[in-house]
Amino acid sequence: MKVFPTKSFEKSVKKMTKTERDLINQALKRFIENPRHPSLHFEKLRGSPYRTIRVNSDIRIALIGEDDDYELIEVNHHDVIYRRYG
């Protein structure tokens, strides 16, 4: 699995708190090592090319890609991610 951070993703990471950033790192580490890890809830959004992974109960990461290559688009609150990319 290979991930490609985007400018928009990096901007969104910077807005997160230190604790949230630690959780984001943890989720991404899991994702690279095993995208099917149950805690990630890696899923495709309906009617959209985007997918999400779960950081915690409130935060999601939007990604786009296929096979083993994904671009990290944005990390944000659940509602924002689903509104923008769903």
Place this chain on the structure above:
Amino acid sequence: MSLAQLKEEFVEVAQGLLPPPQFVLTPANDNEGNPLKLIEKDIVYFNEQINLWYASIQYPIMQVRKVLEVAYAEDPEYVILLLDELDRTDRVVDLTVAYAKNMLEVPEEIRKIFDRLSKTNRETRRFVHKIEAMYKKSMLRFYRYVLNIKDDLNILRWDYDPDARSYGFGFDNADDLIEHLNAL
């Protein structure tokens, strides 16, 4: 030609490139809230726009290639310094390097420079990997997104946002990714 002149010429060419076309499809729904579907003429239009853009950047890319070739002929070390310097300048330049590599046959001598660079320090390796990744991914990825519309006709609003495009620099090692994110 001095390094400063080379850099100036390179950046000038890079900045002359047109950005990829932007696509915004609206509205997502008709007046009754039913999803609208893309039709064949939309897809034809996308392809035409992309082809036009693709054609429009061919000449600047050839100029980029010439800059690299002239630089190499005069002094290969300059090319290494130039690329190293450009890495710290502007993203558009990175893209140009990638486009130059992607769309034109890369001269053997330039290929050798990249090979040599990749054997040096870590920072340089990362730069080379970035270019390599762009070379392999950027255009294919962009085309694939557009072509995906054909397979996913329910996508009715698709913004091509340049910010939502990777630098082409990917991570398959979690520790490297975390190091990168922590450094932001």
